[in-house]
Amino acid sequence: MKSVLKADTKKCASCHLCGLMCSMENYGQYNLEKSAIRINSNFIENYIIKINYCLQCKQQYCLKACPQNAIDVNDRQVIVIDQSKCDTCSGEYLCVSACKFNGIYKNVGYPPIKCDLCKGKEPICAQVCPLDALDFVRG
Amino acid sequence: MALSIKNGIRNKYLLIDLTKSDISTFVFPENYYEKFLGGKAFNAQFLLDEELYNYDPLSAENQVVLSVGPVTGTATPGVGKAIFSTRSPLTGGYLDSTIGGSLGHYLKMSGVDGIIIKGRSEKPVFLEITNDQVCLHDASEFWGKGCFESEKLLRKKYGTKYSIAVIGPGGENLVPYAVVHADFYHQAGRGGVGAVLGSKNLKGLVVFGNQEISLQDSKKHYDKTLEIITTFHQDPGVKFRIKYGTMSTLDLTQHFGIVPVKNFTEGITEAYETNMNRDYLRENYVVRDLGCFGCSMPCGKAATVDFNNQKHRVGGPEYETISVIGTNLEVGPTETLYFNWLCDDLGLDTVSAGNVVAYVVEALEDGKLSKNDLGYELKWGSSENVERAMQDIAYNRDFGKYMALGVKKLAEELGLDSGKAIHVKGMELPGYDPRGSTGYALGYAVADRGGCHRRARPTRKEQENEEFRFAYQGKGEFMKEQEDIRAFYHSLIICDFVPPRYKLKIKDYAEYITLITGMEFDKDEAIRVSERAFTLARVFNLKCGLTARDDVLPKRFYKEPIKKGNADGRLISWDGFLVMREEYYRARGWDAEGIPTQKTLERLGIGGIVL
Numbered sequence: 001m002k003s004v005l006k007a008d009t010k011k012c013a014s015c016h017l018c019g020l021m022c023s024m025e026n027y028g029q030y031n032l033e034k035s036a037i038r039i040n041s042n043f044i045e046n047y048i049i050k051i052n053y054c055l056q057c058k059q060q061y062c063l064k065a066c067p068q069n070a071i072d073v074n075d076r077q078v079i080v081i082d083q084s085k086c087d088t089c090s091g092e093y094l095c096v097s098a099c100k101f102n103g104i105y106k107n108v109g110y111p112p113i114k115c116d117l118c119k120g121k122e123p124i125c126a127q128v129c130p131l132d133a134l135d136f137v138r139g
Numbered sequence: 140m141a142l143s144i145k146n147g148i149r150n151k152y153l154l155i156d157l158t159k160s161d162i163s164t165f166v167f168p169e170n171y172y173e174k175f176l177g178g179k180a181f182n183a184q185f186l187l188d189e190e191l192y193n194y195d196p197l198s199a200e201n202q203v204v205l206s207v208g209p210v211t212g213t214a215t216p217g218v219g220k221a222i223f224s225t226r227s228p229l230t231g232g233y234l235d236s237t238i239g240g241s242l243g244h245y246l247k248m249s250g251v252d253g254i255i256i257k258g259r260s261e262k263p264v265f266l267e268i269t270n271d272q273v274c275l276h277d278a279s280e281f282w283g284k285g286c287f288e289s290e291k292l293l294r295k296k297y298g299t300k301y302s303i304a305v306i307g308p309g310g311e312n313l314v315p316y317a318v319v320h321a322d323f324y325h326q327a328g329r330g331g332v333g334a335v336l337g338s339k340n341l342k343g344l345v346v347f348g349n350q351e352i353s354l355q356d357s358k359k360h361y362d363k364t365l366e367i368i369t370t371f372h373q374d375p376g377v378k379f380r381i382k383y384g385t386m387s388t389l390d391l392t393q394h395f396g397i398v399p400v401k402n403f404t405e406g407i408t409e410a411y412e413t414n415m416n417r418d419y420l421r422e423n424y425v426v427r428d429l430g431c432f433g434c435s436m437p438c439g440k441a442a443t444v445d446f447n448n449q450k451h452r453v454g455g456p457e458y459e460t461i462s463v464i465g466t467n468l469e470v471g472p473t474e475t476l477y478f479n480w481l482c483d484d485l486g487l488d489t490v491s492a493g494n495v496v497a498y499v500v501e502a503l504e505d506g507k508l509s510k511n512d513l514g515y516e517l518k519w520g521s522s523e524n525v526e527r528a529m530q531d532i533a534y535n536r537d538f539g540k541y542m543a544l545g546v547k548k549l550a551e552e553l554g555l556d557s558g559k560a561i562h563v564k565g566m567e568l569p570g571y572d573p574r575g576s577t578g579y580a581l582g583y584a585v586a587d588r589g590g591c592h593r594r595a596r597p598t599r600k601e602q603e604n605e606e607f608r609f610a611y612q613g614k615g616e617f618m619k620e621q622e623d624i625r626a627f628y629h630s631l632i633i634c635d636f637v638p639p640r641y642k643l644k645i646k647d648y649a650e651y652i653t654l655i656t657g658m659e660f661d662k663d664e665a666i667r668v669s670e671r672a673f674t675l676a677r678v679f680n681l682k683c684g685l686t687a688r689d690d691v692l693p694k695r696f697y698k699e700p701i702k703k704g705n706a707d708g709r710l711i712s713w714d715g716f717l718v719m720r721e722e723y724y725r726a727r728g729w730d731a732e733g734i735p736t737q738k739t740l741e742r743l744g745i746g747g748i749v750l
Contacts, residue, residue: 013437015430016241017368020214020638024361030213031248033349042299043323044291047426047441047452085240130367130381131428 002077003139004117005123011133014041014049018125018134020122025124034107036115037119037125037134051127051133054103054115055077065098070111077139078117086111126127144172146355147209147655148224149252153273155266157339158199158258162273165255173658174744175209178251178632180672182224184588185255187232187675187748190545192682196228196331197313197338199259206253207243208632209624209655210648212352216641217633219431221253222245227330228315229491229545230339230565230589232683233676234330236668237593239324239431239439241302242346249348260340265293268346278342282311285484286320289343297345305343306333307486309533313337314543316491316567317533324429324439325452328488330566330588355657357563361631363654368435371625377436377640381428384438386417388458388570389466391598395574396606396704399467399568402497402521403561403695406572407704415465415472420456424476446477453480462570463493474522479528484517484667485533494567495549496528498560509554513538519553522640558694564589564685574696576601577609581618581719585733587676593648595621611715615722626669671743673727674735676750687733690720709727 019035027034037053056079063071063079070085089095093106103112117123117136126136144150150172154165164185167181175181186192187202203225210218221243227234246253249268256266263278281289286307302322309317318326319335327333336342354360371377379387382577389411392398396406408415414423418695424444430437444451456465456472456479464482465475482489502508510516514537515524531539546567550560561568566589571713573580578597585612586594595618601608627645628635631652638644645665652660680689692711702706721731728739740746 010427013428013430013439015219015432015434015437017214017430017433019436020433021361021365021368024214024357028357030349030357031351032348040299042294043452043454044287044294046444049427066187103515124365128365128372128435130372130377130430130437 002056003117004056004137005053005117005126006135006137007053008128008133008135009049009051011131012039012049012051013131013138014039015130017128017130021124021128025118034113036105038102038105052102056117057101057103059100061098062095062104063101065094067094071095076117076120079114080116081111081114083111088112100113144656145657146353146657148172148177149247149250153251153254153268155254155275156258157256157341158277159261160275161258162275169446170247172209173669175671176630176652176668177211178206178222179224179626179629179667180675182206182222182235182631183233183672183675183679185362186224186226186679191226192679194226195504196226196335198233199339201226201335201338202255202257203332203335204245204253204255206632207247208630209652210631210633211243212247213354213360213655215360215631215651215655216364216367216435216643217628217635217637219243219432220632220634221715222629222632223319223327223332224684225332226333227588228313228334228687229331229684232564232588232680232685234332235588235629236327236329236332237510237632238304238319238321238325238327239634240325241432242304242321242325242344242551243632244432245302245346245348245353247348248350250348250350256336256339256341258339263340263342265343265345266341268344268348270348270350281305281342283308286300286486287484290320290323293343293345297347301345301347303343303345306336307428307484307533308332309486310739312533312535312543314487314535315545316488317486318488320486324441324483325431326483326488329490329591333486341538354655356654359682359739360651360654363650371641374640380438380636383417383421384440385458386420386440386456386461389416389461391417391602392462392571394705395575395598396701396706397572398704399570399572401469402501402559403568404699404701405703406575406701406706410466410469410471415461420461420472424456424472431442431634434634434637436640438636442476444473444476444480446473451477451480451484457480459569460489460493463490467493467497468525469520470522470525474525478522478525478529481529485529487529487533490569491545491567492529492532495532495546496525498546498549499528499542501559502555508553538712557632557736558698561693561695562590563692564689566590572700572701572706573692574709574711575608575704577611577614577711577715577719578618578621580692580696580711580716581614581723582621584692584716584720585618585682585723587673593625595625597621599639609709611712611718614719616726619723619726623666623669624672626672627665628673630668667743670727671745674739674743675745677727677729677733677735678750679743680735681750687720692716
């Protein structure tokens with residue numbers, strides 16, 4: 001069984017702590033634009049909160065869309081990006097448009113941002129979520 | 140002198156001149172970041188620099204400064220706050236008012252430490268900040284609309300990423316206790332910042348930024364933060380706070396016997412046993428938990444309430460509204476939540492509005508006002524016509540014109556009993572009856588912005604020691620210390636709810652300052668920042684004409700014993716009060732009249748101020 005990150009949107013308080021800590025853990029700065037987990041809400045319309053991140057899905061749309069073969073599945077069954085191979089499709093990020101789960105994000109000038117489950121550690125988002133809305137199930 | 144802070148700040152403010160429709164940048168003197176950090180202390184110096192005490196709060200000459208601080212933009216525990224400061228239309232004196240949500244974060248991420256708003260636009264406008272792109276837009280289509288509708292329309296245009304802050308009809312109609320409302324359920328609630336923005340024809344702000352902030356040692360900052368968060372991740376105190384938010388404060392005030400009931404005549408509410416308590420509110424109204432940006436202890440609540448066959452979504456309920464509207468008017472939880480929604484939509488501060496309505500109900504009961512004066516009845520325990528009263532306040536019409544003055548001026552204007560008008564310096568009191576907490580009695584009286592419970596919190600120590608709860612000796616020093624803790628946090632700027640739950644002290648945040656900015660910083664300097672903040676605010680108030688004579692409670696608290704509960708029969712002794720106040724002035728380095736001495740000003744490095 002592969003490791004998975006599960007999200008319970010009903011518990012989420014939309015504090016974005018997951019995203020802040022993710023961006024620093026993986027990209028060296030506190031900045032949601034550099035986060036591999038995205039929280040979206042619009043309370044003025046409804047109380048629905050959406051949590052998006054890479055589901056390490058079986059369909060592997062991103063992998064199939066990558067013209068550089070920069071996306072692969074590692075031995076932990078995690079979809080990873082080879083930073084040296086990615087050329088961002090000259091800014092088009094075909095992987096980003098291919099993903100049907102909104103789990104991979106543009107990162108202007110750099111390879112796309114995507115959850116790799118913190119490289120085998122317990123994902124930082126699950127460690128810090130105050131409401132325990134994120135649960136890491138190790139495979 | 141070169142700026143010794145090289146990281147964690149932007150060293151840049153936006154200056155928005157609404158009269159000229161001009162946007163420029165403003166750079167503060169280099170040593171301001173060292174002396175004042177940001178937030179409260181920084182803003183206090185700004186109000187004095189600009190001599191805003193010379194101008195009518197609602198004139199074009201008054202200015203509003205919105206600041207963040209060195210920790211903003213990081214994940215430092217408690218981050219998620221910004222602070223507005225201006226001359227208050229409610230008190231005529233110093234005002235700062237904090238706001239949660241994501242406004243502070245996105246402001247800092249846009250590349251600035253704050254914005255200064257001056258002048259007056261000819262037509263309604265709103266300000267857009269998208270990183271370096273800053274512009275004013277026509278707001279005619281939003282003017283006149285409630286806060287919720289305004290945010291909804293702006294979100295359709297800007298999407299969900301932005302922080303959106305608006306004023307409602309209350310602010311537009313210059314009600315001196317109008318709020319700034321942001322991101323569905325956050326408010327800069329007290330003192331009338333909303334009215335000042337309204338006087339400038341500024342309907343709101345939409346803010347987004349994603350520009351990296353350089354930190355002195357981001358690795359250590361991250362490791363320290365992660366350790367704190369994970370250590371307390373399952374802590375019962377943190378979990379309790381997340382579950383109940385400020386709703387649990389009613390447990391404390393009910394136990395102390397300091398719940399406001401019927402315009403601060405009784406100290407406990409019977410409804411606590413049935414439907415005015417944290418569990419009932421959570422089970423029956425709260426739909427989900429919400430948090431301010433980046434908070435590891437999100438204590439906000441999202442509720443729904445059905446009132447008159449209409450369903451409303453409302454943030455909260457927070458304790459101040461539960462008490463000052465709910466228990467004070469003796470209305471039930473459904474009514475309380477609806478009036479909460481209504482005030483949020485109208486852009487009114489629930490604390491001031493609740494007090495004003497309660498004062499009028501009592502005056503009607505006493506026969507000092509009649510149904511003819513209002514055009515309708517208001518009664519204890521009845522929600523009938525409260526909605527109308529609040530609408531009339533926000534639209535400044537009929538008897539609402541008087542209620543919109545705030546409780547102090549309402550009493551003066553109509554020649555009513557000012558001793559029952561529950562305020563300090565014109566700012567209505569929140570949900571803690573001072574007769575059951577001498578700490579609050581002093582705290583309210585000397586608070587820089589008027590009747591405020593957020594400058595200092597005495598109840599933790601008073602809870603442990605019943606004798607101390609009612610003591611006059613030792614309270615001056617104690618409250619000064621409590622204020623200094625808060626003022627430091629409000630200068631960083633963080634939420635003061637967070638540190639105690641994480642057992643974090645001033646020194647922990649002083650370390651954060653060093654990790655973020657590179658500046659050497661310690662507890663002593665942190666206290667000096669706070670002392671500067673309070674003394675600068677004091678100087679500002681003195682220049683506004685507020686003196687020791689204004690550092691007093693309403694007569695009710697000296698003359699009438701509180702009824703019922705664990706403070707039954709208590710009142711505040713005038714002599715005892717003076718003992719506390721003198722001790723407080725002394726602790727602050729102010730003279731017997733509450734005027735900062737030259738020695739104090741020099742010690743704090745703010746000499747040169749002419750009093």
